[in-house]
Amino acid sequence: MPVVLFTASTWSHIAHFHRPYLRAFHALGWQVHAACGGASLPIPEADACFDIPFEKKMTAPANFRAQARLRALMAEHRYDLVITHTSLAAFFTRLAAASVRHRPAVVNVAHGYLFDDETPFLKKNVLVSAERLTASQTDLLLTMNDYDTRFARCYRLGRRVEQIPGMGVDFSRFPAVSPQERLALRREHGINADAFVLLYAAEFSPRKSQATLLQAMPLLPQHVVLALPGQGALLDECRRLAEDLGVGDRVIFPGYCAAMASWYALADCAVSASRSEGLPFNIMEAMHASLPVVATAVKGHTDLVTPGQTGFLFPYGDGAAFAGAIEELLAEPDRTAAMGRAAAQAAEPYELSRVLPQVMELYLSAVQ
Known part of the structure; x- marks a missing residue:
């Protein structure tokens, strides 16, 4: 049975936006795992849930512990597919995937880069550098607006870049x-x-x-x-x-x-x-x-x-x-x-x- 792992900085993100997709994977015969930070919320569509110690500040020591935890999960469960959401979780999830012997396919869903042409140079450079560092571990990058799509393709932030109309609204x-x-x-x-x-x-x-x-x-x-x-x-x-x-x-x-x-x-x-x-x-x-x-x-x-x-x-x-x-x-x-x-x-x-x-x-x- 194939296994997919969803990651995000907070459980609320999965709960609010992605439960229909967890159900869709189940309907196709996949096993579904989720690994997130923040306050725990019930995700009944997940076969297994793992708390990850993400913290909002990128350089917080907890985030590197989160990376190690994600690497251990990938090594143990040998996921077929990892789908990552939110900038913080996406960065450390992809760093973790880079060091796994049997790397799963990785999809990064960019819900909106935190920069544009008006962003101060230093801040934008730091954020773009993080994306470029992990681009080689991004088999598929999904963007949601025209600016992000053009930018991602120009700077090759994923091996393949596709634009989607969001995650869908019920x-x-x-x-x-x-x-x-x-x-x-x-x-x-x-x-x-x-x-x-x-x-x-x-x-x-x-x-x-x-x-x-x-x-x-x-x-x-x-x-x-x-x-x-x-x-x-x-x-x-x-x-x-x-x-x-x-x-x-x-x-x-x-x-x-x-x-x-x-x-x-x-x-x-x-x-x-x-x-x-x-x-x-x-x-x-x-x-x-x-x-x-x-x-x-x-x-x-x-x-x-x-x-x-x-x-x-x-x-x-x-x-x-x-x-x-x-x-x-x-x-x-x-x-x-x-x-x-x-x-x-x-x-x-x-x-x-x-x-x-x-x-x-x-x-x-x-x-x-």
């Missing part, structure tokens, strides 16, 4: 709602029926840049409401900023939301101020929910949003440009509704049932 989790249900959801969250609701579901971190949106809120009409579901290190700082700007009554901080369907249903527009993305799930989900998108003109967003058709793009960090785009939506309700319908249509290729067969075919090609 849109069945986001059913359509009636106008009456939409109003009821708004009442539940204390939102007026005539409010224009902007939605940005993201971790509160420097890269996600919620502060840009908050700084733009005083430029927008009083009936514009910003909802910011999520948790993270900068949550309290953003709460204070909203109060300092005098918009605390128009910004909602719901915290972590396991079920986002109700928020998509009550919103009028999805927004993002992120510095960079791979191929963001929150934007694809919002598009499926017929929401126009106003997002930063960065990789990942530029792959999904067609300016003037499914939404608008604005320069990273430019709150005034963001506010201007929202004003355009407010001024033309019929056009805004048409953008939402176009967004829903544009999201269809990213549906899980379409994407999973494509990705599985590529996974299996690495061992054929």
Whole structure:
């Protein structure tokens, strides 16, 4: 029986994005193992789970212990295929594979390189060097946006580079709602029926840049409401900023939301101020929910949003440009509704049932 190993920096990554693929391997008669760091989560689709001591800082001693642990697992189980996710885990997984006598086929899924053309030279050089160091151990590299694909092919970051439409989104989790249900959801969250609701579901971190949106809120009409579901290190700082700007009554901080369907249903527009993305799930989900998108003109967003058709793009960090785009939506309700319908249509290729067969075919090609 062939055996596949999935690795990632955190168990939550496997739990949220890859369980359908574990099930697909089982259906084909494979045994499935998973090795991850962070807080443990149940992964019932895995035949065996191994805790790996990954730490966020690349040079942390624990990461080299993680590499040794992964090497031991590969030597013991003699995997046919290793599929690695997230930059940190991918680096140490491939280092481990390099020192195994019977090296398995290795697939690296790049969910979005943490660099682009605007990244400071030193930081970009370090990150690119890590990818180039492990390129020889990457039999197949799967990228998710045009920038990463072009870069990976130019610098030969894998023996073979293929682009995929993300990992697929299960849109069945986001059913359509009636106008009456939409109003009821708004009442539940204390939102007026005539409010224009902007939605940005993201971790509160420097890269996600919620502060840009908050700084733009005083430029927008009083009936514009910003909802910011999520948790993270900068949550309290953003709460204070909203109060300092005098918009605390128009910004909602719901915290972590396991079920986002109700928020998509009550919103009028999805927004993002992120510095960079791979191929963001929150934007694809919002598009499926017929929401126009106003997002930063960065990789990942530029792959999904067609300016003037499914939404608008604005320069990273430019709150005034963001506010201007929202004003355009407010001024033309019929056009805004048409953008939402176009967004829903544009999201269809990213549906899980379409994407999973494509990705599985590529996974299996690495061992054929």
